[in-house]
Amino acid sequence: MGTITERRLKDGSIVYTAQVRIMRDGKKASASSSFDRRPAAEAWLKRKAAELKKPGGFEQLSRIKGNGATLADAINEYLKTSTRKIGKTKGQVLAAIKNHDIAAMSCEQITSKDIVAFAQFLNAGGRQPQTAANYLSHLSAIFAIAAPAWNMKLNSVEMDAAVAVCRRLGLTAKSKKRERRPTIDEMDRIMAYFEExxxxxxxMPMHMICAFALFSSRRQEEITSLRWEDLEPGRVLVRDMKHPGEKDGNNIWVDLPPEAERIIDAMMTRDCERIFPYNHRSISTNFTRATKVTGIADLNFHDLRHEGVSRQFEMGRTIPQAASVSGHRSWQSLQRYTHLRTTGDKWAGWSWLDAITRKSGGVARQ
Structure with a gap:
């Protein structure tokens, strides 16, 4: 009754398409769905076979696509029709969900109980409650629009109920705020390594990039996207700044602390469009290697941004002043820093700032 066909995509990945075709009393009915794993496709076929044995099963399969669609179909439709750029993490999460049994269920059959069971499965598989919450958050976007947009009968009320239950049961939780900050000694060791x-x-002039990240509070993707044409005295335009609701076109002017301006002035790469013409992935790779070589534990490149924002508050800056540097649109996002006391600038007189701004950085591209 059912078949599974295997198809290799251009990127080398394999897609398994499960298809059911049946004829009864001269009438044809069919349904199909694609999965990243063969077991998921087999589970879908098994479920369809069980549905057909029930009274009215054939009639249900004969309905229009919207009423017979699976959760995997809804996810595929979302990925195909969304005009907004879907972030890498969200795309990976939705692809992973398609490989679970819940994705093979028809949309109209999924209840809060099924969603809670899915969250329990994630927890049992070793994933943290924060990860489970992330999965349900991305899945909620599908439930919110599937019915009105594509007539796929996902019930957003069931999703809302499941989210509430998962939170009360401890199956989901908010992400923990990372508080790791580099010490001056750690930065001295990292700078010495990169200078060599x-x-x-x-x-790549990683010593200059690290110092710039610390003083400017910029993410690695933002650093490598800065352009000379967007630079003005005391500020710079950050294009497509990371934002939960906007993946493109979120261009924000941010203030440049004097230390960050000094580093830019020393770059001497004006023959390039970008101020730091490097691959942002290489920055993270190089930084991780440096921490291992220098024996520094549990420090990543993004922690330099956290240090930069913390520095603003320790210097006595207000939330609006700190936001003008960090680029946070919501001042609420900066509430986590307000407990910091005004203790002064611990990076004042840092010898490495003078050392790197007396020379020009390289222009190698990676």
Missing amino acids: QARRRGS
């Missing part, structure tokens, strides 16, 4: 690396021909 910078002597190699064609190497």
